[in-house]
Amino acid sequence: MKSYFLPLALISFLFLGQSCEQSKLSGAKEAEMMTQSRSSLKEEIAAVTEEATGEVVEPEEPESALMDSTTVNLPDQNTEEYGKIIENPFLGAKDNPLSTFSIDVDNAAYSNVRRYLSEWNQLPPNGAVRLEEMINYFDYDYPQPTGEHPFSVNMELSQAPWAQEHQLLHIGLQGKDLNYDELKPSNLVFLIDCSGSMSSDNKLPLLKQGLKMLLSQLDDKDKVAIVAYAGAAGLVLPSTPASQANKILSALDRLEAGGSTAGGQGIELAYKTAQEALIEGGNNRVILATDGDFNVGPSSSSDLVDLITEKRKLDIYLTICGFGMGNYKDDSMEQISNAGNGNYFYIDNEKEAKKVFVREMRANMFSIAKDVKIQIEFNPQLVKAYRLVGYENRLLKAEDFDDDTKDAGELGAGHTVTAIYEIIPQGSASTQKVTQHPALKYQDAPSIKNNSSDLMTLKLRYKPLDSDKSKLLEFNLNKDAAVEQTSDNFRFSAAVAAFGMLLRDSEFKGTANFDKVKNWALSAKGQDPNGDRAELVKLIQLAAQIKSNAAAQNN
Numbered sequence: 001m002k003s004y005f006l007p008l009a010l011i012s013f014l015f016l017g018q019s020c021e022q023s024k025l026s027g028a029k030e031a032e033m034m035t036q037s038r039s040s041l042k043e044e045i046a047a048v049t050e051e052a053t054g055e056v057v058e059p060e061e062p063e064s065a066l067m068d069s070t071t072v073n074l075p076d077q078n079t080e081e082y083g084k085i086i087e088n089p090f091l092g093a094k095d096n097p098l099s100t101f102s103i104d105v106d107n108a109a110y111s112n113v114r115r116y117l118s119e120w121n122q123l124p125p126n127g128a129v130r131l132e133e134m135i136n137y138f139d140y141d142y143p144q145p146t147g148e149h150p151f152s153v154n155m156e157l158s159q160a161p162w163a164q165e166h167q168l169l170h171i172g173l174q175g176k177d178l179n180y181d182e183l184k185p186s187n188l189v190f191l192i193d194c195s196g197s198m199s200s201d202n203k204l205p206l207l208k209q210g211l212k213m214l215l216s217q218l219d220d221k222d223k224v225a226i227v228a229y230a231g232a233a234g235l236v237l238p239s240t241p242a243s244q245a246n247k248i249l250s251a252l253d254r255l256e257a258g259g260s261t262a263g264g265q266g267i268e269l270a271y272k273t274a275q276e277a278l279i280e281g282g283n284n285r286v287i288l289a290t291d292g293d294f295n296v297g298p299s300s301s302s303d304l305v306d307l308i309t310e311k312r313k314l315d316i317y318l319t320i321c322g323f324g325m326g327n328y329k330d331d332s333m334e335q336i337s338n339a340g341n342g343n344y345f346y347i348d349n350e351k352e353a354k355k356v357f358v359r360e361m362r363a364n365m366f367s368i369a370k371d372v373k374i375q376i377e378f379n380p381q382l383v384k385a386y387r388l389v390g391y392e393n394r395l396l397k398a399e400d401f402d403d404d405t406k407d408a409g410e411l412g413a414g415h416t417v418t419a420i421y422e423i424i425p426q427g428s429a430s431t432q433k434v435t436q437h438p439a440l441k442y443q444d445a446p447s448i449k450n451n452s453s454d455l456m457t458l459k460l461r462y463k464p465l466d467s468d469k470s471k472l473l474e475f476n477l478n479k480d481a482a483v484e485q486t487s488d489n490f491r492f493s494a495a496v497a498a499f500g501m502l503l504r505d506s507e508f509k510g511t512a513n514f515d516k517v518k519n520w521a522l523s524a525k526g527q528d529p530n531g532d533r534a535e536l537v538k539l540i541q542l543a544a545q546i547k548s549n550a551a552a553q554n555n
Helices: 005-016 020-053 108-118 131-135 204-215 245-253 263-276 301-314 330-339 350-359 361-365 488-504 514-523 532-554
Strands: 098-102 151-160 163-175 186-193 223-229 233-241 283-290 317-323 342-347 367-378 383-388 409-412 416-425 454-463 471-478
Touching (some): 108 342, 151 488, 204 342, 263 301, 330 342, 342 350
Parallel strands (some): 186 223
16 A cells, blocks of 8 residues: 555645645654544454454454555565475486476466566566466367267377477366356455555456456356454355355455454454355355465465465365565465465456456356366387476376376366476487486386387376266377478477476576577467467567676676
8 A cells, every 4th residue: 555645745745735744744644544434443353353263363453564565575675485496307207207297377477577577577486487377378289078978088199399300299178168158156255455565556456357357257146255364263254145246345345454464363253264264165265366465374384285285175265366576475375275275367457457357267166077187108119208398386196097086186166277298219329317227236127018009008087076086097108199291289389388398497497598489489479369379479579688698797
């Protein structure tokens, strides 16, 4: 929220002829009135919470939130936190024929990378560049499913553009589109971070704007509740029909930032509120909007992950929307999202808010399959080695694939999910180092006993939303499937992956450079109705310039 001192001083000087000292007193009075208003709101939240839950909530005095909302932390004040990513290595197919992972529909990394490049004019830290999230930020033109299963599975094999001796295996899932008249009723709980760290324009004000966009997409059968948390958590609005839009909007508009961040308490109350208003067979979801700077109560990543892991048993889904810069805690939010049957977005501007809450609302808010896992068995007779590009945080053990108690990612209505493997064929002249198992003393090394022409077999498991028993799908890819003329899907996803590897200065980037990646992306831009792919090209050019400038300064 913006300070009132300077505007009041200017008004006093120009129109009322008051002294500067009088203006300061007037500003102080205005600030006092705002503080009293905020205290009243805290008391109102406490009263609503007590009435709805029967629990007495003592309103906590917030820290002052009268900072200038236009103030932005500069990079040298940066306290953002990102997890360490150790890139997947090349594994020998003879020793490691199976590769297993959970799908990932998060795309927060791409919009966060965009913020680093376009707003801070600097390259992002390596931990911020999750390749699978960058790839899956974009839509791909896969065919709609036609059979009994809620998604289609598509594969494409061709030469790797950054390593001629290697191949890329492109895997794409296309979720079934849902018509609006097929949508199940929604029970949404907005869990809103109102702590002092959320006061700047690109946090709570942008958050409110985005949630208002989402409200415009709901209808009379949907319900909305609002839980806010700062030093303590409170129920701002009990579950309310979306038809009462004015009441919901009024509750949103009253929220202001101030205080520390009791994230754990807020999560507990949000899930309790969602459970009390549960719609059997409906879309029950908590939407957590925060900068992730939890500092009161259960606040460590492990504590919050344990809490969310327990809550996911309630069949209530979780969507996390990250906001802001300077103190952004990406690592915490990614871990929480992975634990909670959830998806995770980073909203850096109004356009991104519209993409998440309007343009892709059905894909983001309505799941059509849960616990989706992929397992690939490579034929070592034809494949020397392989590596999965990205998905480092979504890897599973081989035995987890058939274990229906192991959690995995959800697929949304109309969602596309893309994964890329880089493959070294047998007989390749590649000099790439491959991770090998040491020789065994007490047993023979695995032997190859097949003459199959299959390059690999893809197995996929998913659970229908109303079942805890998974269904198994299986597909084979023949060695002759490689094509020279690749699709836009293949080339564009490869360009995004290469861009991410350049940002990370990956050891696997091969011959890729920013000029090549830009041309690969341009050749596959396609229709691009919303300009997302054109924006990527601009970011590639911007990253190249930033890196060039940094090199010039170092010299």
